[in-house]
Amino acid sequence: MALNPVLGKLVSKRVVLASASPRRQEILTNVGLRFEVVPSWFKETLEKSSFAAPYEYAIETAKQKALEVANRMHVKHLRTPDVVIGADTIVTVDEQILEKPVDKQDAYRMLSRLSGKEHSVFTGVAIIHCSSKGNQLETEITDFYEETKVKFSDLSEELLWEYIHSGEPMDKAGGYGIQALGGMLVEYVHGDFLNVVGFPLNHFCKKLAELYYPPPKHTVQHIKHDSIPSVDTFENLSDGESESSNFTEHKGANKLDSSGMCPSRPVYNCENTSSVRTGFTVPLGNQNGVSESAAKLPSKILDLMDGFKASKALFVASKLKMFDYLKNKGPLKAVDVANEVGTSVCGTERLLDACVALGLLEKTSQGYSNTDSANIYLTSDGEYSLHGYIIHSNDHLWPLFTNLESAVREGSRQNHRAFGRKAEDLFKDYYHSQEVKQRFMAAMHSIAHLTARDLATAFDLSQFKSTCDLGGCTGALAHELIQIYPNMKVTVFDLPEVIANISYFQPSEQCAAPVTFVSGDFFKDNLPEADLYILSRVLHDWPDEKIHILLSKISAVCKPGSALLVAEIVLDEQKTHPPRAVLQSLSMTEGKQRSGSEYKQLLEKYGFTNTQFKITGTLLDAVLCFKKNLSP
Numbered sequence: 218m219a220l221n222p223v224l225g226k227l228v229s230k231r232v233v234l235a236s237a238s239p240r241r242q243e244i245l246t247n248v249g250l251r252f253e254v255v256p257s258w259f260k261e262t263l264e265k266s267s268f269a270a271p272y273e274y275a276i277e278t279a280k281q282k283a284l285e286v287a288n289r290m291h292v293k294h295l296r297t298p299d300v301v302i303g304a305d306t307i308v309t310v311d312e313q314i315l316e317k318p319v320d321k322q323d324a325y326r327m328l329s330r331l332s333g334k335e336h337s338v339f340t341g342v343a344i345i346h347c348s349s350k351g352n353q354l355e356t357e358i359t360d361f362y363e364e365t366k367v368k369f370s371d372l373s374e375e376l377l378w379e380y381i382h383s384g385e386p387m388d389k390a391g392g393y394g395i396q397a398l399g400g401m402l403v404e405y406v407h408g409d410f411l412n413v414v415g416f417p418l419n420h421f422c423k424k425l426a427e428l429y430y431p432p433p434k435h436t437v438q439h440i441k442h443d444s445i446p447s448v449d450t451f452e453n454l455s456d457g458e459s460e461s462s463n464f465t466e467h468k469g470a471n472k473l474d475s476s477g478m479c480p481s482r483p484v485y486n487c488e489n490t491s492s493v494r495t496g497f498t499v500p501l502g503n504q505n506g507v508s509e510s511a512a513k514l515p516s517k518i519l520d521l522m523d524g525f526k527a528s529k530a531l532f533v534a535s536k537l538k539m540f541d542y543l544k545n546k547g548p549l550k551a552v553d554v555a556n557e558v559g560t561s562v563c564g565t566e567r568l569l570d571a572c573v574a575l576g577l578l579e580k581t582s583q584g585y586s587n588t589d590s591a592n593i594y595l596t597s598d599g600e601y602s603l604h605g606y607i608i609h610s611n612d613h614l615w616p617l618f619t620n621l622e623s624a625v626r627e628g629s630r631q632n633h634r635a636f637g638r639k640a641e642d643l644f645k646d647y648y649h650s651q652e653v654k655q656r657f658m659a660a661m662h663s664i665a666h667l668t669a670r671d672l673a674t675a676f677d678l679s680q681f682k683s684t685c686d687l688g689g690c691t692g693a694l695a696h697e698l699i700q701i702y703p704n705m706k707v708t709v710f711d712l713p714e715v716i717a718n719i720s721y722f723q724p725s726e727q728c729a730a731p732v733t734f735v736s737g738d739f740f741k742d743n744l745p746e747a748d749l750y751i752l753s754r755v756l757h758d759w760p761d762e763k764i765h766i767l768l769s770k771i772s773a774v775c776k777p778g779s780a781l782l783v784a785e786i787v788l789d790e791q792k793t794h795p796p797r798a799v800l801q802s803l804s805m806t807e808g809k810q811r812s813g814s815e816y817k818q819l820l821e822k823y824g825f826t827n828t829q830f831k832i833t834g835t836l837l838d839a840v841l842c843f844k845k846n847l848s849p
C-alpha cells in the first residue's frame with residue numbers, strides 16, 4: 218500500500234479538523250484519516266487589501282482558523298490536540314476575492330462575474346502541530362496553498378437564478394459547488410479538482426511526506442520534489458530522523474504564477490442545450506399561415522399540473538401492493554397482476570402503464586417488472602422501504618391537501634373536513650386504532666430509516682457516551698447510531714403506545730449494544746439522562762407553547778457541554794426553499810418550518826450555543842448545538 222504510510226503517521230495522533238465544511242470532512246474521511254471535527258470560530262474578516270496576493274489571505278485565514286481551535290481546545294477544554302488542520306477556500310476573478318455569498322443577490326453578483334471567464338480557486342491550508350509545555354500551548358505551523366483554474370461557460374439569467382434557487386451556492390466559495398449542480402457550469406478545470414471542492418488532498422499528502430519523511434541529503438535526488446513518496450521510499454528513509462519535530466514553516470512556498478484571466482467566448486448557453494430542461498419550442502402557424510417557432514411549452518408548469526395524478530398513481534399502486542407482487546413474481550402480465558390484487562384488468566393495465574411512464578416499472582414482452590428503485594423503496598419489505606410513508610401520504614395527507622383551499626381561506630387545519638374529526642381527536646386516534654397506529658409508525662419508520670445514516674454521520678458524535686432520541690419511535694436512528702458509534706448507549710424515549718408496538722420494526726440482526734426503549738411523554742415526564750439529546754422531525758410539528766415546554770425541559774437536564782441534535786429540513790433565509798419543506802407546511806397550522814437563523818435563535822433562547830448546521834440537501838438537515846458552559 219503505497220498510499221497509507223503518509224496518513225498512517227497521523228494514526229496515533231489526536232488530529233482535529235478545524236472546519237465545519239462537510240466537504241473537507243468527507244475528503245479526509247474518504248482516505249481513512251481519523252480526526253475530530255471542531256469547527257473554528259475565527260471570523261473570516263482579515264483585511265484583504267493588506268495581503269500582497271490572494272493566496273496569502275487564504276493561508277492566513279486557514280492559519281487563524283486552526284490556531285483559534287488549538288487555543289480553545291487547550292485553554293477551555295483542557296485537551297491539547299496533536300495536530301490541527303485548518304483550510305480556507307477563496308475564488309479570485311478580476312483581482313477580486315470572492316468568499317461565500319451572504320445572500321442570493323450576492324450569489325448572483327458572484328456567479329454573473331464568473332460567467333464565461335476563467336477564474337482561480339485558492340485553498341490555503343495550515344497544519345499546526347501542538348504541544349503543551351507547562352500550561353503554555355506551543356505550536357509549529359506548516360502552511361501551503363494550491364491554485365486551480367476553472368472556466369465557466371456563459372450562464373444565462375434563467376440558469377443563474379435556477380441554480381441560485383437550488384440553495385447550493387450559499388455555503389460555497391465563489392457561490393458554486395463544482396462537485397454537484399455547479400459542475401454543470403464548468404467548461405474546464407486546470408489543476409487539482411479537490412482543491413476547488415475545498416481541500417487539496419494531493420498537496421496535503423506531499424506536505425505530510427515532507428514533514429514526516431524529510432529526505433536525508435544523500436537521497437534528495439531520488440525523490441521528485443512534487444511526488445508523494447511510495448512505500449519503497451519510506452522504507453529507505455529513517456523514521457527516527459523524521460520523527461523529530463523539525464517542522465519548518467513553508468510560508469507561501471509557491472508563487473502565484475499569473476493572474477491568467479482571459480476573456481471568454483460565449484460557448485454554452487442553457488437555452489440552446491438540449492440536456493438542460495428549459496422547455497422546447499413547437500412550430501406554430503402565424504396569421505400569415507407561415508409556421509414560426511414561438512411559444513415555449515412551460516414544461517415545469519405542465520409537470521406541476523400533472524403532479525397530483527402521478528402521486529396518486531404511485532399511492533394506489535403501493536396501496537394495492539403491486540410492487541410487492543412484481544418483486545416476488547415478476548415479470549407479470551396485467552391480467553396476472555389484476556388476479557393477484559383482485560382488481561379489474563383494464564384498470565390495472567392503465568395503472569401499470571402509468572407506472573412505466575413514471576419510471577417506476579419496466580415493460581417488456583414478458584410483462585411488467587419493478588425497476589431497481591421500486592424494489593428498494595416501493596416494496597413493503599424493501600431495504601429502504603418508503604411504503605409506510607406512501608400509505609400515510611395517501612390516507613392522511615391526501616385528504617388534507619384536498620382541502621387546501623379551505624385551509625388557505627380559513628387559516629386552520631382541515632382535519633374536521635378531511636376526517637370528520639378535530640385534529641386533537643385524530644391525533645389520539647393514532648394511538649387508539651391499531652391499524653392507524655401501525656400505519657403512522659410505519660410512515661415515521663420509513664423516513665427515519667432512510668435518513669438515519671446521514672443524520673448519524675452529519676457530525677462526529679463519538680464524544681457522546683449516552684444519547685437519548687426523544688420521540689425516536691421505532692429506534693431506526695438509534696440502531697444506526699450504535700452501528701456507527703459502538704460505545705454509545707442509546708435510549709429511545711417515546712409514548713407508551715408507541716413503545717408497545719416497536720417489535721415489528723426491530724432489525725433482525727441485533728447490534729452489540731441493544732437500544733434501550735423507555736416510555737413516557739416528553740412534555741410531562743422526566744427525561745432519561747444523556748450527553749446528547751436528539752429531536753428528529755419533532756420541532757416543526759408543535760406550536761410555540763409546546764416547544765417552550767420541551768426545550769425548557771431538555772435545557773434543564775442538559776449539563777454544560779452536553780448537546781442537542783435537531784433534525785429538520787432547514788429553510789433558506791427567505792423561507793422559500795427547499796420546496797419539500799415549504800409544501801409540507803401547507804398542511805400544518807400549529808407547527809412551522811424554520812430557517813437556519815430561526816433555529817439558531819430558538820436554541821440560543823434555551824441556552825444552546827455553538828450551533829452548527831449540516832445542510833444535507835436530502836430529506837433532513839442536521840443542527841447540532843451545545844449547552845452553554847456556566848460562566849466562571
Ligand SMILES: O=c1[nH]cc([C@@H]2O[C@H](COP(=O)(O)OP(=O)(O)OP(=O)(O)O)[C@@H](O)[C@H]2O)c(=O)[nH]1
Binds near residue numbers: 237241257413
Ligand atoms: O466547488 C466548490 N467550491 C467551494 C466549496 C466549499 O466552499 C467552502 C469555502 O468556505 P471556507 O473555506 O470559508 O470554509 P467553510 O465551509 O466556511 O468551513 P470552515 O469551518 O473551514 O471555515 C468550503 O466548505 C468548500 O468545501 C464547495 O463545496 N465546492
